[in-house]
Amino acid sequence: MRRRAQKKLAVWKFASCDGCQLSLLDCEDELLTLARRIKFANFMEASSAVVRGPYDLSIVEGSITTPSDAERILDVRRRSKFLVTIGACATSGGIQALRNFADVKEFISIVYARPEYIETLTKSTGIADHVHVDYELRGCPVNKHQLLEVIVAFLVGRRPNIPAESVCVQCKERGTTCISVAQGVPCMGPVTQSGCGAICPAYGRGCYGCFGPKEKANVDALVADWRLHKSVSEDQTRRLLHTFNAWAEPFRSAGSSPGVEHIGKDLRD
Amino acid sequence: MSSASDLVGSCFRVSSDVLGLLIRALKDDGYMTIGPRKVAESIQLEVIDSVDDLPRGWGDQQDAGSYRLVRRSDSAYFGYNLGADSWKKWLDPRRKLLWRAKRDGESWEAEQSQMQVPRMAFIGVRACELAAIKVQLRVREVTQAHSSSPDAQSSTLSAEAPAGVPEEPFLVGINCSQAAATCFCSSMHTGPAFGSGCDLVLTEVINDDNHNFLIQIRTKRGAIISSKLPLLPSIEDDLAHIDRQIARVSDSQSRQLNISNPAEFFSRRLEHSHWDDVATRCLSCANCTLVCPTCFCSTVEDTTDVKNAVAERWLRWDSCFHLDFSFIHGGSVRSSTRSRYRQWLTHKLGTWHEQFGSSGCVGCGRCIAWCPVGIDLTAEVKSLSQPTQ
Numbered sequence: 001m002r003r004r005a006q007k008k009l010a011v012w013k014f015a016s017c018d019g020c021q022l023s024l025l026d027c028e029d030e031l032l033t034l035a036r037r038i039k040f041a042n043f044m045e046a047s048s049a050v051v052r053g054p055y056d057l058s059i060v061e062g063s064i065t066t067p068s069d070a071e072r073i074l075d076v077r078r079r080s081k082f083l084v085t086i087g088a089c090a091t092s093g094g095i096q097a098l099r100n101f102a103d104v105k106e107f108i109s110i111v112y113a114r115p116e117y118i119e120t121l122t123k124s125t126g127i128a129d130h131v132h133v134d135y136e137l138r139g140c141p142v143n144k145h146q147l148l149e150v151i152v153a154f155l156v157g158r159r160p161n162i163p164a165e166s167v168c169v170q171c172k173e174r175g176t177t178c179i180s181v182a183q184g185v186p187c188m189g190p191v192t193q194s195g196c197g198a199i200c201p202a203y204g205r206g207c208y209g210c211f212g213p214k215e216k217a218n219v220d221a222l223v224a225d226w227r228l229h230k231s232v233s234e235d236q237t238r239r240l241l242h243t244f245n246a247w248a249e250p251f252r253s254a255g256s257s258p259g260v261e262h263i264g265k266d267l268r269d
Numbered sequence: 270m271s272s273a274s275d276l277v278g279s280c281f282r283v284s285s286d287v288l289g290l291l292i293r294a295l296k297d298d299g300y301m302t303i304g305p306r307k308v309a310e311s312i313q314l315e316v317i318d319s320v321d322d323l324p325r326g327w328g329d330q331q332d333a334g335s336y337r338l339v340r341r342s343d344s345a346y347f348g349y350n351l352g353a354d355s356w357k358k359w360l361d362p363r364r365k366l367l368w369r370a371k372r373d374g375e376s377w378e379a380e381q382s383q384m385q386v387p388r389m390a391f392i393g394v395r396a397c398e399l400a401a402i403k404v405q406l407r408v409r410e411v412t413q414a415h416s417s418s419p420d421a422q423s424s425t426l427s428a429e430a431p432a433g434v435p436e437e438p439f440l441v442g443i444n445c446s447q448a449a450a451t452c453f454c455s456s457m458h459t460g461p462a463f464g465s466g467c468d469l470v471l472t473e474v475i476n477d478d479n480h481n482f483l484i485q486i487r488t489k490r491g492a493i494i495s496s497k498l499p500l501l502p503s504i505e506d507d508l509a510h511i512d513r514q515i516a517r518v519s520d521s522q523s524r525q526l527n528i529s530n531p532a533e534f535f536s537r538r539l540e541h542s543h544w545d546d547v548a549t550r551c552l553s554c555a556n557c558t559l560v561c562p563t564c565f566c567s568t569v570e571d572t573t574d575v576k577n578a579v580a581e582r583w584l585r586w587d588s589c590f591h592l593d594f595s596f597i598h599g600g601s602v603r604s605s606t607r608s609r610y611r612q613w614l615t616h617k618l619g620t621w622h623e624q625f626g627s628s629g630c631v632g633c634g635r636c637i638a639w640c641p642v643g644i645d646l647t648a649e650v651k652s653l654s655q656p657t658q
């Protein structure tokens with residue numbers, strides 16, 4: 001009987017800092033073992049030897065910011081059986097999606113000596129805005145243990161253990177005293193998906209929301225509390241919400257018009 | 270000398286130095302001593318080695334969505350009320366390995382995890398916490414009886430904790446000298462007076478020049494440990510002092526929860542408009558269930574390693590505020606925050622009675638203080654009592 005052919009993995013880069021791909025290289029101890037189970041067929045950051053597609057698993061980093069990338073992602077999708085996006089850029093457009101709230105032409109005219117050489121889209125968008133995505137792994141950058149988990153789960157055909165919970169759950173798991181409650185620090189943890197291990201609160205900093213909105217993220221209610229009990233101004237609120245996942249709803253609209261009007265009456269009393 | 274069991278039921282007076290001797294006596298007897306410690310900006314329940322580890326001179330100020338450690342004007346050891354931690358984390362760890370399987374060629378060899386549960390002594394248990402521990406033990410009893418029914422036994426590796434229930438922890442209670450603003454044990458009849466179950470109950474008494482403890486011996490185990498301490502007879506007023514303190518603490522509680530017929534109360538209000546109101550405020554972050562000393566829900570997580578040579582099953586705390594909690598074939602039953610908050614409140618205060626014979630709430634107020642947006646179940650119940658809009 002012939003051995004089942006090894007599955008092929010491809011890693012693709014769009015507009016991004018490479019940090020998420022680096023998380024894969026960062027899996028030093030596990031990388032060689034992993035390479036025995038899946039062929040790194042196209043991973044430019046690790047090797048320039050490229051094996052042709054189609055690929056069983058494509059890992060996509062980065063957002064779509066240029067017309068040519070918008071074309072290229074269609075091609076990547078065609079050549080991939082299973083497509084996983086990694087990181088805030090690929091999921092929601094990344095920090096570069098801050099352009100989505102402004103006039104990108106104006107930026108170009110200020111930044112570049114020859115603006116006519118620049119061909120760019122007015123918005124930075126996540127991969128799922130362009131093609132079907134099978135799985136999204138959050139984070140800025142992604143957590144390498146979660147990345148490994150997704151690949152290993154794919155190989156054995158099980159659901160990855162990536163809970164859709166708030167960062168608060170990981171604070172409780174590691175025994176961190178809630179800094180929002182005990183110190184009055186505005187923290188995005190309750191509306192942010194877990195995965196980082198709740199690093200920032202463990203060091204006295206409010207969660208920055210790297211992993212993007214958790215499911216049913218009630219950002220308006222959190223913002224109302226910041227305003228009423230933590231003296232966070234409208235401008236500070238926008239700055240807190242509009243970072244790596246600025247374009248992800250509901251961070252997007254709550255940061256654009258941080259209002260408290262429609263939140264339950266008891267809170268305002 | 271009289272035998273130790275003669276001491277059961279009596280009250281003694283000891284100087285505060287004896288606290289250290291008590292911790293030592295428990296350790297000498299092979300207990301892992303666990304008690305309050307100041308960790309970061311709160312009091313947590315951790316392993317303590319000596320009296321120096323206790324949060325001497327610290328108190329707390331609590332309100333909905335707010336907790337602050339404050340310096341007390343005296344040097345009380347137990348001058349705080351409660352932190353986010355409860356004894357649940359020791360009785361029912363946040364993560365627990367259930368079994369591990371190793372690959373052997375084409376087959377797998379599974380072994381049940383043999384977790385060694387140490388003998389534990391809990392020092393500084395409040396009345397509401399004793400009530401919560403009893404609720405937890407009751408939940409364990411009921412759920413284990415359920416899981417050992419023939420149906421559930423069809424699998425040789427059940428999701429339940431490995432056999433060998435540990436010895437019940439040695440409980441050293443402490444009478445509260447004040448209530449936090451979030452406390453409502455009085456209306457839940459879980460405090461401030463202790464029910465039965467503690468081995469020893471301490472009362473801290475600080476006067477101008479004296480720092481003493483009253484020690485009430487409640488069990489034989491408690492008597493044996495106490496017989497190693499330099500006990501002084503209590504004076505007549507000591508017991509009256511305890512009663513006065515309990516009455517004062519009880520009277521000072523402004524929050525209350527009174528539902529005369531919980532099952533009916535909630536079944537008539539399942540479509541109340543107030544569930545929508547609370548859903549506009551609730552973050553479904555799960556802090557309330559995680560800090561609640563009686564919430565017991567957990568989920569299992571199956572893992573495989575990179576080599577595909579080891580598979581493990583872990584039990585970890587879960588919450589009815591999670592989307593996956595109600596995931597069944599085809600999707601989640603409770604996808605809205607409204608339905609999740611309703612599940613939490615109706616289970617905690619309502620269906621718990623039917624399931625476990627008591628309320629699931631002991632009135633500790635943790636869920637009120639540690640909710641990042643200060644949602645207060647006592648206020649929600651009040652609003653639910655109003656006609657729907």
Ligand code: SF4
Binds near residue numbers: 178179556641
């Ligand atoms: S510190 Fe932030 S993330 Fe942690 S429990 Fe508090 S609100 Fe949640």
Ligand code: SF4
Binds near residue numbers: 550553643
């Ligand atoms: S009631 Fe508070 S602590 Fe509980 S899930 Fe809602 S916001 Fe979180």
Ligand code: SF4
Binds near residue numbers: 634
């Ligand atoms: S529901 Fe709230 S007040 Fe009641 S026992 Fe749980 S945490 Fe304490």
Ligand code: SF4
Binds near residue numbers: 564587588590
């Ligand atoms: S209230 Fe929710 S988390 Fe707590 S025991 Fe009930 S179902 Fe479980």
